[in-house]
Amino acid sequence: MLSRVANNLMWMNRYMERGYSILRLLKVNFSANQDSPELFSWTPIIKNYAGVDASFQTENAIECIDFMVFNYDNPNSIINLVTKSRENARSAQEHIPRELWLGINSYFLHLQDTNLPEKLKHQDPVEFLDSLLNYQLLHYGNIEVTQERGSAYYFMNVGKLLERVIQISDFTSMKLMEISKTSDSLERSFHWKYLLLSIGAYQLYLKKYKSSFHEDNVISVIFQEQLFPKSLYYCVNKLSRHINELIQTNELVKNDLEFLLGKLESTIKYTTIENINEQGLENFIASIKQDIKNISMSINNVYFSTKS
Amino acid sequence: MQNSPLFSSYEMLKDTWDEMYASDFKLREQYEIVSSYLQKSSPEDLRKKEDLSKQLFMNQGVTFTVYNDEKGIEKIFPFDILPRIITHNEWEKIDKGIKQRITALNLFLKDIYHDQFILKDKIIPVDLVYSCPYFLREMKGVTPPHDIYVHITGVDLIRNNNGEFYVLEDNLRTPSGVSYMLENREISKRIFPGILPQNNVLTVSNYPNILYEKLKSCSNQPDPNVVLLTPGIYNSAYYEHTTLARLMGIELVEGSDLVVKDHMVFMKTTFGLKRVDVIYRRVDDEYLDPLEFNATSILGVAGIMAAYRKGNVTIVNAPGTGIADDKAVYTYVPDMIRYYLNEEPILKNIETYQLGKPEDLEYVKNNISKMVIKKTDGSGGYGMLMGHEASEKDIEDYFATVDKNPAAFIAQPILKLSTAPCYIDGKLTPRCVDLRPFAIYGPDGIKICPGGLTRVALKKGSLVVNSSQGGGSKDTWVIK
Numbered sequence: 001m002l003s004r005v006a007n008n009l010m011w012m013n014r015y016m017e018r019g020y021s022i023l024r025l026l027k028v029n030f031s032a033n034q035d036s037p038e039l040f041s042w043t044p045i046i047k048n049y050a051g052v053d054a055s056f057q058t059e060n061a062i063e064c065i066d067f068m069v070f071n072y073d074n075p076n077s078i079i080n081l082v083t084k085s086r087e088n089a090r091s092a093q094e095h096i097p098r099e100l101w102l103g104i105n106s107y108f109l110h111l112q113d114t115n116l117p118e119k120l121k122h123q124d125p126v127e128f129l130d131s132l133l134n135y136q137l138l139h140y141g142n143i144e145v146t147q148e149r150g151s152a153y154y155f156m157n158v159g160k161l162l163e164r165v166i167q168i169s170d171f172t173s174m175k176l177m178e179i180s181k182t183s184d185s186l187e188r189s190f191h192w193k194y195l196l197l198s199i200g201a202y203q204l205y206l207k208k209y210k211s212s213f214h215e216d217n218v219i220s221v222i223f224q225e226q227l228f229p230k231s232l233y234y235c236v237n238k239l240s241r242h243i244n245e246l247i248q249t250n251e252l253v254k255n256d257l258e259f260l261l262g263k264l265e266s267t268i269k270y271t272t273i274e275n276i277n278e279q280g281l282e283n284f285i286a287s288i289k290q291d292i293k294n295i296s297m298s299i300n301n302v303y304f305s306t307k308s
Numbered sequence: 309m310q311n312s313p314l315f316s317s318y319e320m321l322k323d324t325w326d327e328m329y330a331s332d333f334k335l336r337e338q339y340e341i342v343s344s345y346l347q348k349s350s351p352e353d354l355r356k357k358e359d360l361s362k363q364l365f366m367n368q369g370v371t372f373t374v375y376n377d378e379k380g381i382e383k384i385f386p387f388d389i390l391p392r393i394i395t396h397n398e399w400e401k402i403d404k405g406i407k408q409r410i411t412a413l414n415l416f417l418k419d420i421y422h423d424q425f426i427l428k429d430k431i432i433p434v435d436l437v438y439s440c441p442y443f444l445r446e447m448k449g450v451t452p453p454h455d456i457y458v459h460i461t462g463v464d465l466i467r468n469n470n471g472e473f474y475v476l477e478d479n480l481r482t483p484s485g486v487s488y489m490l491e492n493r494e495i496s497k498r499i500f501p502g503i504l505p506q507n508n509v510l511t512v513s514n515y516p517n518i519l520y521e522k523l524k525s526c527s528n529q530p531d532p533n534v535v536l537l538t539p540g541i542y543n544s545a546y547y548e549h550t551t552l553a554r555l556m557g558i559e560l561v562e563g564s565d566l567v568v569k570d571h572m573v574f575m576k577t578t579f580g581l582k583r584v585d586v587i588y589r590r591v592d593d594e595y596l597d598p599l600e601f602n603a604t605s606i607l608g609v610a611g612i613m614a615a616y617r618k619g620n621v622t623i624v625n626a627p628g629t630g631i632a633d634d635k636a637v638y639t640y641v642p643d644m645i646r647y648y649l650n651e652e653p654i655l656k657n658i659e660t661y662q663l664g665k666p667e668d669l670e671y672v673k674n675n676i677s678k679m680v681i682k683k684t685d686g687s688g689g690y691g692m693l694m695g696h697e698a699s700e701k702d703i704e705d706y707f708a709t710v711d712k713n714p715a716a717f718i719a720q721p722i723l724k725l726s727t728a729p730c731y732i733d734g735k736l737t738p739r740c741v742d743l744r745p746f747a748i749y750g751p752d753g754i755k756i757c758p759g760g761l762t763r764v765a766l767k768k769g770s771l772v773v774n775s776s777q778g779g780g781s782k783d784t785w786v787i788k
Contacts, residue, residue, distance in 0.1 A: 002565050003576045083380065090369070091541055091562075094554040105369045112382065151578060251578040 001151055001251070005092045009152055010159035010299070012088035012104075013143075017160045019081040020136040021167035022049065026068055027129045028198040030061055032190070039187060040194065044174050049076040065125060069132070070117050078132060079111045097146035100139070107135040151251050154242045158299070161239040165292050168222065168232055169285045171198055176282060189213035196221065200230050216273045219281065223268065232288065233268050239295075240265055257298045264291040312347050314354070318729065318736050325471045325726040326738055327392055338393040338787055341507050345500065346390075351734050354389070357499040358731060361387050364498070370491050372544045386780030387492060388730045389499055392741060392762040393507070399758060399786045402473060405655030406463050406747055407754045408645060413478060413632045414749065415648040417457040420631060421447045431647050432640045439715065440637065441685055442630025444593065446600055450617050453526055454751040457626040460519075460588075462486070462761070465655070465743045467726035474723075475655050476742065478633040478641070480625060482590050485761040485781075486746045487548035490515060490555075492783035493759070508788040510758035515746070516555035518757070522750030523556075523586050526622045532585035535559045535575065537566070539591050539607045549590055563591070568611030573621045586622045587612075593627045635684040635718050636662055658723065664715030672719040676703055681710065681719045694771070696722055725771055728782065730764060740765045742773050743784065758786040 025045060032040035042064040046054060049068065056074070058064050069078045086108045093101055110116070111132075120128050140160075147153045175195045179188050192213040196202040201221050209217045225231035240261045246252040267288070276284045320326050320333075328339045335343055346354070362384065365371065371382040394402075419426050420437060427434045437443055462483030464476040493512050497504060523534045538549040540562050553560035565575050566584065574581035589596065595605040597613040615621045631637060639660045642653045661668035663681070672679050676695040683691045693706045710717050727738035745760035762782040763773035773779040 001578050002559055002561065003578055004562070004565050005559075006578050087541060090546075090550065091560070093550045094557065094560055101369065102367060106367055109366055109382070246578075 001095065001155075005095055006151070006155045006251070007300075008088040008092040009095065009155040010162075012085050012092070013156045013159035014163040015081045015085035015088070016104075016136065016139055017163035018076065018167065019078050019085070020133070021164070021171070022068060022076065022078065022081075023129055023133050023136065024200065025171065025198045026065055027126060027133070028194055030065070030125055030129070032194045032197075033061055036190070039178075039182075039190060044177065048170060048174055050074045062121060062125060065129070066117060066120055069120070070111075082108050082111055092152075095152045097142065099146050100142045103135070103138050103142050107139070110135065151246060151249065154245050154251075157242045158239060158246070161235050161242070162292060162296055164230065165232060165235050165239070166289065168199060168230065168235070169289050169292075171195060172222065173282065173285055176285075188215075192218045201225075201228060204228055216277075219276060220273060223276075236261075236265055236268050243295075243299075252299065255298060255301075257295065260291060260295045260298060264288065264295070267291070314346060314349075314351065314734075314736055316735070318738065320738060321724075321727055323469050324724045324738075325467050325469050327467075327726055327728040327741070338395050338507075341503060342391065342393070342500070345503055346736075354731060355734065358389055361389055361495050361499060364495050365491070368491070370487075370547055372547060373542075385488065385775050386766055387495065388732075388739075388764055388766070388780055388782045389495075390729050390731055390736070391496055391500075391783045391785045392728045392743070393785045393787065394743075396787050398473075401654060402465065402743075402745060403756050403758075405473070405475075405653070406461075406745060406756055408649065408651060408654050409463065409475065409478070409641065410458060410461055410747055410749060410754055412645040412648050413480065413641065414456065414458050416644050417626070417629060417632050418455050419648075421450065421628065426644070426647060429647070431643050432637070436636055436715075437631060440631050440634045442593070442628070442634055444628035444631075446613060447626070447628035452626045453528060453619070453622050456526065456749055456751070457629050458632070459522065459526065459624045459626075459749050461747045461749070462744045463747065465745070466658075466723060467741075467743075469724040469726075471726075473655055473743075474658050475641070476658060477635075478638065479744070480629040480633040481592065482625070483744070483746070484545045484548055484590075485744055485763075486515065486757075487551040488781050489746065489757070489759055489761045489784070490551070492761075492781060496783040496785075504785070507785060509785040510788050512757050512759040515757045516552060518755055519552070519588075519748055520556040520558070522748045522755070523588055523624060525750050525752065526624060527585040528619075529585045533559075533575075533583060534586040534588065535561045535584050537561055537563070537587050537589040537591055537609075539563075539595070543590075545590065552588075563605075563607045563609050566609045566612070568609060568615050571611070571615045571618045571620055573609065573612060573615050584621060586624065588624045593630060596623075596627060635660075635682055635686070636664070636715070639718070658720050661719040662715070663710055663717040663719060668719070669710075669714055673707065678721055679719045680722050681706065681717055684716050684718055694722065722771070725765075725773075728762070728764065730766065730782075732766070737768075739768075740771050740773065741782065759784045 029040055029045060037059065042059055046056060046064065050056060056067055067074060071077045072080065074080065086104050089096060089101055089104045143156060172195065175191050179191050182188060192215065196205050196218060199222060205221050221231065223232045226233055228234055243252060243257065243261060247254055320329060328336060330336055365384040365387065366382065371384050373380040374383055416426065426432050427437065458480045460483065462479045462485060464479060465473045466476050467473050489512055520534065524532055535558055536549055536553045538546060538560055549560055559575065561575055567574050567576060573584040575584050591607050594602045595607040597608050597610065598605045599610050600613045616623050638657065639662060642657055645651055645653045661672050663669045663672060679695040681693040693702065725740035725742060728741045729736040730739045741762050741764045743760055743762055745756055747754055747756045762784045764780050764782055765771055765773045766780045767778050770778065
């Protein structure tokens, strides 16, 4: 496969996964914000995705969703992310199943529909977000059902998983900032609950720990749960497996990649809650993000290297 | 004339060949099945079919992007749902005529880049060739595999009021539109279910297989690596590049995916460098190699011409074919056919005046209202003057430009393009059409796909069919 195409496929799914995470976050924050607007402000979300110096500001839920979905100046608006994902798919069409391309293209066209912003204003916002989330799920479904398990599949998944780890880390960091602002234990437990909801781990948590939100338990579900597809443990494990598939077929150069992955894997595997508390959750998350960045850079180096 | 509101206001143009009706509104035989199908369809059905066709183009991504601020807006090339139908006999002549023409043009290219007998025998003036910007001195003495220069062509044909087909342009560089031929047919299948088999229409869908086989046979390697080189995602024909690559199962590469090493072309893959043997390029000569042509080009590959001259890679079409579809050289194609093949041309040229000749210039100036003037190196319908609709001031200005370098212009009488029925605002209306069949030249001969792209001038009274200027397209049916 052309190196550029591999890179296209990775980014196609990185943008898709980012869109997927943002939509979930918006949906969860919408319902939390309707309960207690002071506690679940929109500002941290805008700052995190549009940049700390973004001039846009609002505490109106619909305005914020509109900004996060339709605004062209917001680099991480859904419309921009899907456009970029589509451009990546478009120049890799001969490597992906037709269904996959048609799915991304129809998502893109749906967002281009000039009547859509009106729908957001006049309809149930949750239904609106769900309709977009369905396109995201269709995309992942298409990959699972139609894409042959070759290098294209692994490159797509590497992109998806890298981004998923970043998003889980970001969600947690954002929440930690908010939690640090309050000492009220009820308010804190609200935040933990909505963090679980935005990641999609809420039901699992209830099954395991019932409706009582303790930091240690939440962290253990998000970071260490072995069988949950959106835990860091699971994502890093799978990332490592898919990268190893590519290394084994000689499509990725080992270089420092194997080392970086091994290090991250063991960090997540062997760090106990006590260890995390000792070094502080913020630091733990920062080190994971740094590791992911290094892995991503190491993959990029293979493609953008001037050495041929 | 038929008793249906759909057909009620079909006003045939004077002195014009209509594809559906003979002069007394007698329906031509090849349109009978479609016509009776239309009679049975309600206006509502047809409107739905038109919407369906638009939706299909959009959903498949058969679009080009217009960039406006940061927003990219997807547009489709207009498509008219009614097919243009060509009879078996008409097609046989077109098929033979194009084969004859391409054979002669290919011999001309071989000659002009080697011995230049045609210049020495004074059939074509030397200065005409040497002054043409498409004549590449870099190609002198280079022999492409199997002596084939023009692998892929899309000759433009028009039909005059006597019903005869004439050649308008030869398009030997990188003619586009073949993906629309394929896509239009797929859409016809859905909007006219059952009608294609009833009409015995020849299939066009094997074009990508034939193209791939021919491209493959252009290489001396047993299992050559064939790629399609695109200028990239911002090119208006990008859709076509992705489609052809996908349907042939070959890699779609950009200039930056390729690199030349030891006079061989490689592509950068996840496994490392992989040798490339045949390049179907959709990048113009000028941008092909920054070391030899436009130095600022980032669309091409540095060193590719040197690799080509060594015979290490086949470039399709060969660089330098533009000299044979220059509008001034066009005038001499009938002479080429006689000179190289000792045959009379099957398809006629349009009478062409070279403004470089004083007597022609004089004649054109006196008859400007019946003339169209074109630049010899122009394309896409730009830089033309249509004498019958231009103001006196326009004409004066245009001649001021012509007088600076008359040899860079030609003139032709304004033709009556044939008309075909189009579905516009709920009614059938005649609009001017041309025809671009696609031919592929390989070591085992020339193959012409039965059909092609019918381009249509959707504006009333317009003769300009170019998609960049309000033109659309139709599916083209050739009957078995």
